[in-house]
Amino acid sequence: MSDGKPPADSPEIRRLTPVIGPGHTFGSVTDKISSIVLTRPTSLGWYVGFLIAFSLMGMMTVAIGWLIIKGVGIWGINIPIGWGFAIVNFVWWIGIGHAGTLISAILFLLNQKWRTSINRFAEAMTLFAVACAGIFPLIHTGRPWMAFYMFPYPSTMGLWPQFRSPLIWDVFAVSTYGTVSLMFWFVGLLPDLATLRDRAIQKPMKIIYGTLAMGWRGSARHWHRYQSAYLLLAGLATPLVLSVHTVVSFDFAVAIVPGWHTTIFPPYFVAGAIYSGFAMVLTIAIPLRKVYGLEDFITMRHLDNMAKVMLATGLIVAYGYFFEFFLSLYSGNKFDVFLVQQRLHGPYAPFYYALILCNILTPQLLWSYKLRHNVAVLFIMSIVVNMGMWLERFVIVVISLTRDFVPSAWGRYSPTVWDWATFIGTIGMFVTLLFLFVRVLPAISIAEMRELVAETSEEEK
Amino acid sequence: MMQRHSHLYGVMGEFGTPEELLQAVEKVRAAGYHRFDAFAPFPVEGLSEALGLKRNLVPAITLLGGLAGGIGGFFFQYWAAAITYPLNIGGRPLNSWPAFIPVTFELTILGASFAAVFGMLALNKLPQPNHPIFNAHRFTHASSDRFFVCIESKDPKFRLEEVSRLLQNVHAHHITEVSLD
Numbered sequence: 120m121s122d123g124k125p126p127a128d129s130p131e132i133r134r135l136t137p138v139i140g141p142g143h144t145f146g147s148v149t150d151k152i153s154s155i156v157l158t159r160p161t162s163l164g165w166y167v168g169f170l171i172a173f174s175l176m177g178m179m180t181v182a183i184g185w186l187i188i189k190g191v192g193i194w195g196i197n198i199p200i201g202w203g204f205a206i207v208n209f210v211w212w213i214g215i216g217h218a219g220t221l222i223s224a225i226l227f228l229l230n231q232k233w234r235t236s237i238n239r240f241a242e243a244m245t246l247f248a249v250a251c252a253g254i255f256p257l258i259h260t261g262r263p264w265m266a267f268y269m270f271p272y273p274s275t276m277g278l279w280p281q282f283r284s285p286l287i288w289d290v291f292a293v294s295t296y297g298t299v300s301l302m303f304w305f306v307g308l309l310p311d312l313a314t315l316r317d318r319a320i321q322k323p324m325k326i327i328y329g330t331l332a333m334g335w336r337g338s339a340r341h342w343h344r345y346q347s348a349y350l351l352l353a354g355l356a357t358p359l360v361l362s363v364h365t366v367v368s369f370d371f372a373v374a375i376v377p378g379w380h381t382t383i384f385p386p387y388f389v390a391g392a393i394y395s396g397f398a399m400v401l402t403i404a405i406p407l408r409k410v411y412g413l414e415d416f417i418t419m420r421h422l423d424n425m426a427k428v429m430l431a432t433g434l435i436v437a438y439g440y441f442f443e444f445f446l447s448l449y450s451g452n453k454f455d456v457f458l459v460q461q462r463l464h465g466p467y468a469p470f471y472y473a474l475i476l477c478n479i480l481t482p483q484l485l486w487s488y489k490l491r492h493n494v495a496v497l498f499i500m501s502i503v504v505n506m507g508m509w510l511e512r513f514v515i516v517v518i519s520l521t522r523d524f525v526p527s528a529w530g531r532y533s534p535t536v537w538d539w540a541t542f543i544g545t546i547g548m549f550v551t552l553l554f555l556f557v558r559v560l561p562a563i564s565i566a567e568m569r570e571l572v573a574e575t576s577e578e579e580k
Numbered sequence: 581m582m583q584r585h586s587h588l589y590g591v592m593g594e595f596g597t598p599e600e601l602l603q604a605v606e607k608v609r610a611a612g613y614h615r616f617d618a619f620a621p622f623p624v625e626g627l628s629e630a631l632g633l634k635r636n637l638v639p640a641i642t643l644l645g646g647l648a649g650g651i652g653g654f655f656f657q658y659w660a661a662a663i664t665y666p667l668n669i670g671g672r673p674l675n676s677w678p679a680f681i682p683v684t685f686e687l688t689i690l691g692a693s694f695a696a697v698f699g700m701l702a703l704n705k706l707p708q709p710n711h712p713i714f715n716a717h718r719f720t721h722a723s724s725d726r727f728f729v730c731i732e733s734k735d736p737k738f739r740l741e742e743v744s745r746l747l748q749n750v751h752a753h754h755i756t757e758v759s760l761d
Contacts, residue, residue: 310621
C-alpha cells in the first residue's frame with residue numbers, strides 16, 4: 120500500500136472510495152443538509168412532481184370512496200380469487216418497507232458507516248410504504264369502519280380476536296412494525312430537529328421544529344442515554360423486521376393451498392422483501408442525490424453497495440424459486456406438481472416468465488463493476504426488480520387461487536379499473552409523502568454525518 | 581456565595597473540535613467540579629467516560645418493558661382464548677400456546693421499544709421546552725459545529741473568577757456567563 124499506486128480500478132481503490140466527499144466539516148454538512156429544508160427555494164420541478172403525485176393520490180381517494188359506497192364488488196375479486204390485488208399490493212408494499220429498517224437497524228449493529236447518509240430517507244420510505252400497505256387489508260375487509268374488530272378491545276358482546284389466526288398475527292406484526300419504525304425514526308430525528316430549530320429564521324418554523332425537538336440541547340448526559348436507547352431500538356428492530364415478513368408469509372404458508380403451504384416461505388419472503396426494498400431505496404436515492412446535489416453524501420460507494428445487496432438477496436430469492444419448484448416435483452404431491460405445470464404452461468405463465476426475467480435474469484448484470492457504476496442502468500434495474508417483486512406476489516396469489524384442488528373450483532382473475540386506480544393511487548400517495556418529507560425534514564441525518572466527519576478526519580491523521 | 585450569583589446559571593466555554601472538548605472536560609473534572617455538563621452536536625466518543633458517567637437505566641427499563649409486553653401479551657391471549665372466550669374446535673386444546681407465539685413476540689418488541697424511547701425521554705427530562713443554557717447567545721451552534729462546557733453556579737466549588745480562569749486555561753474560544761433568565 121505504501122509504495123506504488125495500485126491501478127485505478129483495483130479492489131484497493133474501490134474499497135477506499137469514500138462514504139463522504141472530501142473537505143467536509145461539521146459546519147458544511149450542517150449547512151448543506153439543513154439548507155435543503157430551510158433556505159432553498161421550492162423549485163418548479165418540485166411543484167410539478169408533487170402535483171402529479173398528489174393527483175394520483177386523489178385518484179386513490181376516489182377509488183376508495185367508491186369502494187366504501189359500493190363494496191369490494193367493484194374489484195376483480197370473486198370466489199375463488201378472494202385476495203387479488205389487495206393482498207398482492209399489501210405484500211409488495213410491506214416488503215419495500217423492509218430495506219429501510221434493514222439499513223437503519225441491521226447495518227447500524229454491523230457498524231457499516233456507509234448506512235449513515237441513506238438511513239434517514241430509507242426509514243421514511245419504510246413508514247410511507249407501511250402506510251400504503253396498511254390501506255389494502257383495511258379496505259379489503261369490505262367494511263373498513265369495522266376494522267377495529269381485529270384489535271382486542273373489551274366489547275359488550277364479550278368477543279375476542281382469534282389469536283390462532285395468521286391474519287390476527289398480521290395485524291399485530293404490521294401495527295408493531297409501523298409503531299416501532301416511527302419511534303426509531305423520530306428518535307433519530309431528534310438532534311436534527313434541534314438543529315433546524317436553531318437555524319430556522321421564520322418564527323413559525325422555529326415554533327414547529329422547537330416543539331418537535333422537545334428541548335433537545337445536545338447535553339452529554341442526554342447523548343449517553345440516547346445512544347443506549349438508539350442501540351437498543353436497533354437491536355429490537357432487527358428481529359422485528361425479520362418477523363414481520365415471516366408473519367406475512369404465514370398468511371400463505373399456514374393455509375393448505377398448493378404453492379403456499381411450504382416451509383421455505385418465511386426466509387424466502389424476508390429475502391424478497393429486502394431485495395425489493397433495496398431496489399426502492401435506489402429508485403429514490405438516484406433522483407434525490409441528483410436533484411439536491413447530494414453526490415458528496417450519497418456517493419457511488421453507496422450505490423455500489425446497495426447494488427451488491429440487491430444482487431445477493433436476488434440470488435437468495437432465486438434459490439427460493441428453485442427450491443419451491445424442486446420440492447413441488449420431489450414431493451410427488453399431485454396438486455403441487457400440477458401447480459408447477461400451471462406456472463409454466465397455465466393461463467398466467469407469461470407472468471411467471473416475466474417474473475423470472477425481472478427477478479433472476481436481469482439482476483445478474485449487477486456482477487459487472489461497470490454496470491454497477493452506471494447510475495442510469497442502476498435506476499432502470501431498480502424499477503425492473505420492483506416490477507419483478509410485484510409479479511412474484513401476483514403469481515403466488517393468483518395462480519394458486521385459480522388452480523386449487525378440484526376443477527370445479529378453478530377460475531380466472533382480472534383486475535378492474537378500480538383495482539388499478541387504487542394500486543397506482545398508493546404509488547401516488549407514497550411519492551406525495553416523499554416529496555413532503557424532503558421539503559420539511561432533513562433527508563440525511565445531520566448528526567450522524569457530523570459523527571462521520573469526526574471519524575473520517577480522525578482516520579486521516 | 582449562592583446569593584452573589586443568584587442570577588447566574590453558570591459559565592460556559594466554547595470549543596471547536598471534539599478533541600478540545602474532551603481535554604477540557606477532563607481538566608474541569610480533575611479540578612474537582614461536579615455540577616457541569618458538556619454539549620455536543622453529535623455523540624462524541626469517549627465523552628461519557630471523560631464525564632465519568634456510569635451505566636444508565638435505559639437498558640433496564642427496556643428489559644422491563646419487554647418482559648411486561650411479552651408476559652402480559654401471552655397471558656392475555658391465554659385468558660382470551662382459553663378462559664373468557666373458549667371455542668371448542670374438534671376438541672383441540674384451548675391453550676394452543678405455539679399459536680400465541682407470534683403475537684407474544686410482537687408485543688415483547690413493542691413493549692421494549694416503548695420503554696426504551698419513553699424511558700430515555702423521561703430520564704433526560706424531555707420534553708423540556710426551555711432551559712437556561714439556551715439564554716447563551718452562541719449556544720445555537722451547539723446543534724451544528726461547536727462544542728460547549730458549562731460549569732453550573734450550583735457547584736459548591738463555583739467561584740466566577742476561578743471558573744473563568746480554568747476555562748481560559750483549557751483554551752476555550754469564547755467564555756460566556758449564562759444567566760438564569
